[in-house]
Amino acid sequence: MNLQLTVQEAAIVTATKNNSHxxxxxxxxxxxxxxxxxWNLAQQPSYGQTASQVTFTDENQKTISIIAxxxxIIFLQQIGSSTLESLPIAGMAHKYVQTLPNVEYEAVGINPRGYVSFAGSPDAARLYIAETLLSPGAWQExxxxxxxxxxNLVYKFQRAPFYLGITEAALRxxxxxxxxxxxxxxxxxxxxxxxxxxxxxxxxHNCIDNWQVDLETYSDIINQKFLIKRTENVSVIPNVLAMSHSI
Structure with a gap:
């Protein structure tokens, strides 16, 4: 049985020079x-000297955060079992730019994130990286x-480079x-x-509109290049830790 990745989170990140949070x-x-x-607030907004964050719950009870x-500016969306036919944060990012056109925008990142769970053995995740993704040798011993x-891998596409980080972790x-x-x-x-x-x-705006092909490319690389030969019972689980999102 081929494994399938379920994208659990996506972020659209716009780099700026003179943004006011x-x-x-x-x-x-x-x-x-x-x-x-x-939309309702999922929690009280957070305001600091250098950053602000507001998190909402949408009609599907998914959380969406805007962090300035x-x-x-980061638009962060929980996806879970939601369809990828729409991505609300893409429309939100478009509207933000239209509303604040005088911000000096420099770059944009489309950042998907997912987990693969190795529940069968405490060493399975480490061994997947050490034995499947890396060549064996005395250097590991x-x-x-x-x-x-x-x-940390880099794939070069004509539209943009794709950076992929693969890390072992543990979920409580x-x-x-x-x-x-x-x-x-x-x-x-x-x-x-x-x-x-x-x-x-x-x-x-044109870069933001690439979100669908970017998410499809991300899923295809992982499904077809990393997971297709494995037969363990692997499930992708949502990100439950607060993590920074880089472009």
Whole structure:
């Protein structure tokens, strides 16, 4: 049986020079139409000197966060079992840029993230990286305990480079046990083209519109290149830790 990856989270990250994180508050986001008025706050907004974060719950009870920092805006969406026919954060990112066109936008990242669970053995995730993704050798045998490894790969596509990080981790379960996992964190990193601000904004919109092909490419690489030969019972589980998202 071929394994299948279920994307659990996606982020759209825009890099900026002069972004004001004060705009990220529930009132502005709803009044400007960036966020639907019927969405509810999932938790109290967080406001700091250098960053703000507002998290909503949509009509499907999925969480969507907007995080504004001095040099980037992050639109982060839980996907789970949702269909990939739509990605609300893409529309939100478009609307944010239309509402705040004077921000100096520099780049954009389409960043999918998923986990693969290796519940059968406490060493299965480590062995997947050490034996399936890496070549065996004496170089793995130094030290007083088994070697731990993470991989950073770069795939060059005409539209943008794709960065893929592969890391062993552990997920804590509700019963206080932990499940070994391998995390696949991807990022399609786009540099904006154009000389004027208007040209760069147009380029930014075009990059955001690539979200569907980017997510399909991410899933295809993992499904067809990394998981297709394995027959273990592997499931992809959602990200439950707060993690930074880089372009």
């Amino acid at each position: 004060s705009f990220v508050n529930p009132e502005f986001l709803k009044c400007s139409g960036i966020v639907p008025k019927n 920092e001095q040099n980037r 130094s030290g007083d305990s088994p070697m731990l490894a993470s991989l 379960n509700e019963d206080e046990t932990s499940t070994p996992i391998v995390m696949f964190s991807g990022s399609f990193s786009y540099e904006l083209s154009g000389d004027s601000g208007a040209e760069k904004i147009n380029s930014l």
